[in-house]
Amino acid sequence: MKNIKYILTFLLIALFFANCTEEKYELGELKAPSNLAVGINLAGKTTANPNGDGSGDVTFTISGDNILASKIDFNANDAVDLVQVNGGKITKKYTTLGLNTYTVTVIAYGPGGTSTTITADLTVRSNFTPDPAIVTALTNNATKTWVVDKSVAGHFGVGPWTGSVTPEWWSANVNEKVATANGFYTATFTFAKVSATSYTLQVACPDGAFTKTGALTTLPGIPASGAEGIYPYGGGTGAISFVPSSTGITTGTPSTQTSILLSGVDTFIGYGSLQKEYEIMVINANYMYLRVQGTETGNAWYLKLKPTP
Known part of the structure; x- marks a missing residue:
């Protein structure tokens, strides 16, 4: 009886698989985007x-066939920075003064990760003339020296680069870094x-520069690795220009819509950042509040400075 039971069970299983039909799934032809084109419209042309x-x-x-998503790099002459294009249209403000030529790269993505x-x-x-009041406040129409103002809370802060104009993630207390990084203040x-x-802009660092290391700073002579902190650096001098802010902060927010753009790799303001565009949020004869894109992706750094006596 036991053998008959096993035989019947085997026959039932075999009959079940014999009646199953195999379903086939096909992805279809994966076509990369075609007829890709980019229309370029210069304001006021x-x-x-x-x-x-x-x-x-x-x-x-951006237009074409079989496009599921697209990204754009606005300038092939600097580091690759692909920006998502929503709805096939995006606007960029170029702020390098004068007449400049840029190579733009567009990548369109299709089914299955295909791309063109x-x-x-x-x-x-790009023409830009800064408000004379900003120039006067910054330079006194001759020379003027500033330092990070350790006497006020929030003289250094961190917040998101987009969607906010406040250092909501972290804000320094009064004299926050006197014990650990006093060169930040001197x-x-x-x-x-x-x-x-x-x-x-002439930068002097009698006690070193407050910065990161290696690829996270442009300052020459900084070690290839190490924690954020003060590192020996005498300073440097370089040209600066005033440019319309490229940060995307809209009119009506606490921003002058004007940025200080540093040239070369020898200078910085407050913190040895990779970025060289410091947006002037507020400035007057006795106070300057700056915003710069932080070394870490998605971060904004805030700095409060005051004139030296």
Whole structure:
């Protein structure tokens, strides 16, 4: 009986599998995006002004077949920085003064991770004249030296780069880093108005520079590795320019819409950042509040400075 039971069980199992039909699933043909194109519209472009009206505003419109998503790199001459394009359209403000040519890279993504890439060149003009009151407050129309103001709370802070204009993640207390990084407070930053269109920044670091290390800073001579802190650095001098802010902060928020753009790798303001554009949030004769993109992705750093006596 036991053998008959086993035989019947085997036959039932065999019959079950014999009646099963195998279903086949096919992904279909994975077609990469085709007919990819990028439309480039320079604000204020006319026959008389073929490179735009000087605002530096450019709108890109991406089109093509089989596009599920797309990204754009606005300038192939600097580090690759692919930005998500929502709805096939995005606007960029180019802030390098004068007439400049940029190579733009667009990547369109299709089914199954397929992609298609195109590049395009554009030449755009950026003209900018800062508010004279900002120049006067910063330089006294000659030279003026500033230091990080350790006497006020929030003289250094960290918050999100987008969606906020406050150091909501962390804010320094009064004299926060006197014991651990006093060079943060003894470094001086002297801004000079050389002519109506020429400006410089001289940085002096008698007790070293407050910075990160290796690839997380541009300052020469900083060690290849190590924790954030004070490192030997004498300082440096470089040209600066005033540019329209490229941070995306809109009018009506606490921002002058004007940034200080440093040149070269030898200078910084307050903290040895990788980024060289410091947005002026507030400035007057006795106070300057700056915002710069932090070394870590997605961070904004805030700095409060005061003039030296």
